Structures are given as structure tokens and as C-alpha cells.
Amino acid sequence: MKIICLIKYIPDVENFKYDYERNVLVRENVRMILNPDDACTVAFALKRKDQYPDTVIEVVTMAPQSIIPQLEDLLRLGVDHASLISDKAFVGSDTYVTSRILGRYLREASFDCILTGTHTLDGDTAHVPSQVAELLSLSQMSNVVEIDEAAFCRERAIVEAEEELTFGTYEIALPAVISLRKDRKYKLPYIRYEELSRDVKDRIQIIDNDVLGFAQEEVGIIGSLTQISSTFVKSMEKKKRIIVRNDDEGIDLVYSFLKERGFV
Amino acid sequence: MKKVLIYYEQKQHKNSIELLAVARLIYGGTSADEEHTEAYETYGVSLEPTGSEANGLFDFLIQICGDSAQRERRALAPCQEHDQDNSPGCDALYMTSILAELQQEYQFDCILFPATHMGRMLAPRLAMRLQTGLVADVTDIRYKDGIMEIVRPAFSGKLMAGILSRTAPLMMSVRQNVFSYDPGRLTETRLISYTPKTASSEGLRLLKVREKEASKDIRDSDILISGGGGVMRDFKKLSDLAGELDALVSASRKTVDHGIAPRSIQVGQSGKTVSPKLYLALGINGSIQHIEGLKNVEYMIAVNTNKNAPICSISDIVVEGDAKEFINKLTEKIRKEKSKEARNEFAFQK
Ligand SMILES: Cc1cc2nc3c(=O)[nH]c(=O)nc-3n(C[C@H](O)[C@H](O)[C@H](O)COP(=O)(O)OP(=O)(O)OC[C@H]3O[C@@H](n4cnc5c(N)ncnc54)[C@H](O)[C@@H]3O)c2cc1C
Numbered sequence: 001m002k003i004i005c006l007i008k009y010i011p012d013v014e015n016f017k018y019d020y021e022r023n024v025l026v027r028e029n030v031r032m033i034l035n036p037d038d039a040c041t042v043a044f045a046l047k048r049k050d051q052y053p054d055t056v057i058e059v060v061t062m063a064p065q066s067i068i069p070q071l072e073d074l075l076r077l078g079v080d081h082a083s084l085i086s087d088k089a090f091v092g093s094d095t096y097v098t099s100r101i102l103g104r105y106l107r108e109a110s111f112d113c114i115l116t117g118t119h120t121l122d123g124d125t126a127h128v129p130s131q132v133a134e135l136l137s138l139s140q141m142s143n144v145v146e147i148d149e150a151a152f153c154r155e156r157a158i159v160e161a162e163e164e165l166t167f168g169t170y171e172i173a174l175p176a177v178i179s180l181r182k183d184r185k186y187k188l189p190y191i192r193y194e195e196l197s198r199d200v201k202d203r204i205q206i207i208d209n210d211v212l213g214f215a216q217e218e219v220g221i222i223g224s225l226t227q228i229s230s231t232f233v234k235s236m237e238k239k240k241r242i243i244v245r246n247d248d249e250g251i252d253l254v255y256s257f258l259k260e261r262g263f264v
Numbered sequence: 265m266k267k268v269l270i271y272y273e274q275k276q277h278k279n280s281i282e283l284l285a286v287a288r289l290i291y292g293g294t295s296a297d298e299e300h301t302e303a304y305e306t307y308g309v310s311l312e313p314t315g316s317e318a319n320g321l322f323d324f325l326i327q328i329c330g331d332s333a334q335r336e337r338r339a340l341a342p343c344q345e346h347d348q349d350n351s352p353g354c355d356a357l358y359m360t361s362i363l364a365e366l367q368q369e370y371q372f373d374c375i376l377f378p379a380t381h382m383g384r385m386l387a388p389r390l391a392m393r394l395q396t397g398l399v400a401d402v403t404d405i406r407y408k409d410g411i412m413e414i415v416r417p418a419f420s421g422k423l424m425a426g427i428l429s430r431t432a433p434l435m436m437s438v439r440q441n442v443f444s445y446d447p448g449r450l451t452e453t454r455l456i457s458y459t460p461k462t463a464s465s466e467g468l469r470l471l472k473v474r475e476k477e478a479s480k481d482i483r484d485s486d487i488l489i490s491g492g493g494g495v496m497r498d499f500k501k502l503s504d505l506a507g508e509l510d511a512l513v514s515a516s517r518k519t520v521d522h523g524i525a526p527r528s529i530q531v532g533q534s535g536k537t538v539s540p541k542l543y544l545a546l547g548i549n550g551s552i553q554h555i556e557g558l559k560n561v562e563y564m565i566a567v568n569t570n571k572n573a574p575i576c577s578i579s580d581i582v583v584e585g586d587a588k589e590f591i592n593k594l595t596e597k598i599r600k601e602k603s604k605e606a607r608n609e610f611a612f613q614k
Binding site: 094095096099119121122124125126127128130131133134135137138139140141142143158160161162163164165166167168169170171172173176184224225226227228229230231232233234239241242243244245246250251252253254255257258259261263264 | 275276355356357360380381382384385386387388389391392393396397398399400401408413417418419420423424425426427428429430431465466467468469470471472473474475476487508509523534541542552555556563564565567571576577578579580581582583584585586589590593594597598601602
């Protein structure tokens with residue numbers, strides 16, 4: 001069985017600072033990390049490969065070439081191939097264009113199932129998995145918290161998805177796109193000591209626009225259908241506040257505040 | 265006359281109806297920044313048989329019917345017949361085809377989805393099918409020099425971005441619970457039955473539905489006792505205070521990421537947007553992503569060891585100190601006052 005994990009590397013957003021004085025985002029020295037939801041897809045695929053060694057795993061990502069060391073680490077964990085889609089022409093693409101680029105590669109690729117994350121910590125539009133599925137005319141399910149491992153086969157998958165008020169269990173005919181959501185069940189293992197310095201370069205392929213053949217005006221910022229026209233910080237309305245301490249006086253004040261407004 | 269199509273999910277009635285407020289902001293001249301009016305009419309579309317709830321709100325209600333829709337409903341109904349009412353969502357691949365057919369027929373200028381589980385799968389598919397741009401998780405619409413900007417959080421929510429959509433139809437998924445719709449006068453909804461030409465894809469089948477345990481929704485509570493990194497070790501204590509105030513417990517993402525609180529009670533950009541009358545923020549720092557989830561909160565009390573934490577600047581009362589100690593003291597105080605009242609009442613009755 002061949003599984004493709006469609007993954008994204010994102011800036012380590014927790015350490016992403018906004019400079020309120022200069023009104024700019026501080027992006028220097030920001031580390032790139034594997035988006036947590038996406039890491040789950042690789043973790044699931046590796047777990048499956050442990051049980052069924054004939055499982056073949058390919059990770060596909062669109063990123064600058066500087067991400068290669070991180071892809072090498074995934075290969076050292078047991079991923080079979082990494083495909084890096086990378087071209088200067090693709091920089092600045094919105095989700096619509098990104099989906100088309102990925103879709104064009106995937107149309108030629110072979111797979112039984114595509115796994116993706118549901119959300120990314122940076123853009124968080126969740127558009128790409130659905131749009132890739134649309135381009136490939138496949139079914140897709142988001143917010144999947146569990147894939148039934150025993151039932152997972154070339155023909156179908158049984159998955160549980162978290163919806164607003166319920167969890168729904170679905171049977172999906174494969175090939176399809178299954179989008180996971182971060183869960184403790186699926187965690188990436190550590191690289192084994194003897195693998196740490198293994199040379200895996202020959203298992204990475206780089207795919208650029210010479211291969212995919214988009215016209216210049218179809219991709220990047222020019223090809224994008226949406227465009228950011230302004231950014232602003234949401235101003236918080238400051239309040240005239242009372243500051244008290246955690247002593248009897250403070251508690252009494254909080255209590256009367258609640259009492260006066262009918263909360264107790 | 266502009267035409268707006270709204271994806272109506274019966275199970276998410278309120279969040280679907282909120283989209284009428286967005287249509288009003290786009291065409292109805294209710295945007296805060298600049299007046300912009302154009303005549304428009306609204307179309308709701310639903311795969312589920314819609315009840316009377318949607319009546320009087322849309323100008324038109326398109327009801328998908330016919331053979332394939334019935335087959336689809338059956339395919340999506342869980343195995344037990346009696347559970348049919350609980351059938352959530354449907355096959356986005358099939359629904360996309362239906363919506364594309366409707367677009368062909370009606371030529372909508374604008375298509376809106378609630379940013380629900382289903383809406384977020386469906387909107388990007390349809391946008392791809394129609395080759396049009398889509399803005400996700402919209403939180404506001406504003407006009408600048410007659411040009412519409414669609415507002416959503418960007419850069420991990422550290423900023424808001426105004427986005428221009430360069431293509432038609434205009435498509436958005438709309439953040440839940442951010443907009444509220446007051447219909448004013450009810451309109452007369454005209455029903456349209458639509459039989460799709462496309463057959464169901466049959467690639468997806470719903471096998472069963474499980475209700476979530478935490479059935480109480482933090483969005484419905486007037487009072488929220490919310491805990492963050494500063495009360496992580498004593499998170500369970502929050503429910504003592506919540507019990508006394510008839511409130512629900514909510515949380516910041518820090519506690520959720522640490523597995524201490526369930527995701528369903530997370531407030532913020534990647535959690536829920538809430539509008540309680542009273543928000544008690546215990547050991548919460550007040551990151552932009554957290555504040556993003558607070559909409560029309562009437563009163564706010566923050567308890568924090570650092571009185572300069574960002575949350576404090578938007579609070580009515582700041583209690584400088586340890587959150588656990590505060591919970592204990594306030595819970596005790598409320599209990600004491602309640603029993604005093606009870607005693608007085610008892611004395612009075614005597
Ligand atoms: C894309 C993205 C989306 C996000 N979405 C959300 C979201 O939806 N919701 C959300 O909440 N966060 C979200 N975050 C995370 C957010 O940036 C913060 O990391 C998070 O809100 C911090 O949680 P906190 O304030 O509870 O914890 P901390 O940052 O750890 O703050 C703890 C606070 O408690 C105080 N404190 C410490 N000890 C005590 C004590 N004993 N008693 C009282 N006070 C004490 C501290 O002074 C501090 O103010 C998101 C981040 C990203 C990048």
C-alpha cells in the first residue's frame with residue numbers, strides 16, 4: 001500500500017514576535033517546524049509501516065530548498081521518499097494556486113491514500129486538503145481524530161471525525177484524502193542512533209516548474225485570486241480598571257461587584 | 265439585483281443565520297466604515313429537509329430533493345433508522361456538484377458558508393470548482409473608498425488582514441459566533457425544490473454517530489470561569505467556583521495543549537468565540553489569539569500575579585495575586601453569603 005503524506009513546514013509561530021513599535025512582524029531567525037497536524041500523518045504512516053512492512057510512504061511538501069535537512073530527518077525515520085516542490089515562481093501563492101501546484105504533481109503520482117493535516121498553525125484556512133481532493137475528484141474528510149488501523153486497506157478506510165456536536169464514523173472508499181487533526185495517539189518517533197548520520201539524499205526529489213509547467217501568470221502572487229491589501233492590529237478597548245489584591249478587601253470588592261450585577 | 269447564496273445547515277441553524285448579517289454588511293449598507301448599498305436577495309440552500317426555523321429569514325429557500333438526494337440521505341443516515349435525525353454533514357464531493365449546478369443556473373454574486381466542519385470542507389472545493397477566490401474564517405467586512413475588504417486573522421492571529429477577492433462569485437467561510445443577525449421584520453420565504461442532475465458519488469458513508477460527552481456549550485453560558493497557564497495545576501478547582509456561580513468552565517489554549525482541558529472549551533482564535541456577560545480570566549495572559557475569541561463581553565475580571573499582563577488592560581477588575589488562592593477565597597465567600605441568606609430567610613419564615 002502506498003501512502004502519500006502531504007505536509008507543510010511552518011514558522012515556529014509561538015516564537016514569532018510582532019513589533020508593535022515598527023508595526024512589522026519579526027521574522028528573522030524564525031525556525032521552521034513541521035505543522036503539528038501534519039506530523040500526525042507521518043506518525044500514522046510509520047506506525048502502519050511497522051505493522052505492514054510493504055507499506056510505502058512518500059512525503060510531499062512545497063517549500064524552499066532550505067527545508068531539505070528536515071526532510072532528511074523524516075527519511076531517517078523510515079519514510080521512503082520525499083518530494084520537494086520548489087520553485088521561485090511559486091513564492092507568494094495563495095491557497096488556490098498552492099492547491100493547483102500540488103494537484104498537478106499528485107495527478108501523476110501513484111498512491112492508495114493521501115493523508116494531510118486539517119489545520120496549519122500559520123495560515124489556518126484549511127483550504128488545501130479539500131482543494132487538492134477536488135482537483136483529483138476524490139472524497140475527503142477533515143477533522144479526523146482516528147483511523148481504524150485494522151480496517152485500513154487499499155479499498156477503504158474507516159475514520160472518526162470530530163464534528164460540532166458529535167463524532168461521526170465514516171467509511172471512505174480509497175483512494176481519498178484523509179485529513180487528520182493533532183492527537184496524542186499519533187506521535188513522531190525519535191531517529192534511531194545508528195540512523196542519525198545516514199545519507200538519504202538519493203531519496204529526495206526536487207520538482208520545479210520545469211517539471212510542472214505552469215505559465216508564469218498562473219502561479220505566485222500574480223496567479224493568486226485573493227490578495228492581502230492591508231494588515232492591522234486589532235485595537236483593544238482599554239478599560240478603567242480597579243486593581244485589588246487577593247485579600248479580604250479585594251474579595252469583598254469582587255463579591256459586591258458580582259452581587260450588584262446579579263451574578264450571585 | 266445581487267444574489268447571495270447561503271449554505272444552510274439545520275444542525276447549525278444559528279451559525280447559518282449569522283451569514284445573513286454578513287450579506288447585509290456587504291450589500292445592505294451596515295458596514296461601520298462606509299455606506300455601501302445595493303439591492304440584494306438571499307437564497308438559503310439545504311440538503312436536509314428544512315423545518316420552519318428557516319422560514320421567514322431567507323427570500324428563497326432551495327430544497328435539494330429527488331432520487332439522488334434521497335439516496336444520499338440514506339447513504340448518510342447512520343445504520344440505525346431512528347438515528348436518521350442525527351445525520352450530520354454529507355459528502356462534500358457530491359454537494360459541490362449540486363452547488364456548482366445551482367451556480368450555473370442562478371449566477372450568484374456571493375456564496376457564503378458557515379465555518380463549520382462541513383462548511384470548511386465544502387467552501388474550498390466549490391471555490392476550486394468555480395475557479396474563484398475564497399477567504400476563510402471571515403470576522404468582518406469593511407469598505408475603504410468604495411472597495412470592500414474582507415477581514416480575517418492573519419500571521420497566526422497576531423494581526424488582522426484585509427483581503428481583496430479579485431474574482432467572482434465572491435466566496436467566504438464565516439467565523440462562527442462573530443456576527444449576529446436581527447431579522448427585524450420576517451420576509452415571506454419562497455420555496456424552491458431542486459432536483460440535482462448529478463448522481464451521488466457514493467464514496468463516503470456515515471456508519472455511526474456518537475454524541476460528545478461535554479454537551480454544554482461554553483458559547484451558551486452567561487458566565488465563564490476561564491483558566492490558563494497560571495492555574496494549570498489546579499484546573500479542577502475552577503469547577504468549584506463555576507458551581508457556585510452557575511457558570512461553565514472554559515480555558516486558554518495552553519491548558520488544552522497540555523491535555524488538561526478538552527478542546528471543546530477552548531476560547532480564542534483556534535477555539536471558540538464566546539460572548540458571556542461575565543468573563544473571569546484566571547491565570548490567563550491575554551494573548552491576541554485568546555482575546556480574539558472574546559466578543560461583546562460585558563464584564564471582565566482578571567486574576568493574575570502580574571498586574572501588567574495584557575488581559576488586565578481590558579478588565580474591569582484586576583485581582584493581583586495567585587489564582588488558586590482567589591478561587592478558594594471567592595468560593596468560600598459566596599458559600600458563606602449564601603448560607604447567611606438562607607439563615608435569614610429561615611429566620612424570616614419563622
Ligand atoms: C495560530 C495560533 C492560534 C492560537 N489560538 C489560541 C486560542 O484559540 N486560544 C488561546 O487561548 N490561545 C491561542 N494561541 C496561543 C496563545 O498565543 C498563547 O500561547 C496562549 O493563549 C497562552 O495561554 P495562557 O495565557 O493561559 O498562558 P501563559 O502565556 O502561560 O500565561 C499565564 C498567565 O498566568 C499568570 N500567572 C502565572 N502564575 C499565576 C498564578 N499562580 N496565579 C495567577 N496568575 C498566574 C502569568 O502572569 C501569565 O499572565 C494561539 C497561538 C497561535 C500561534
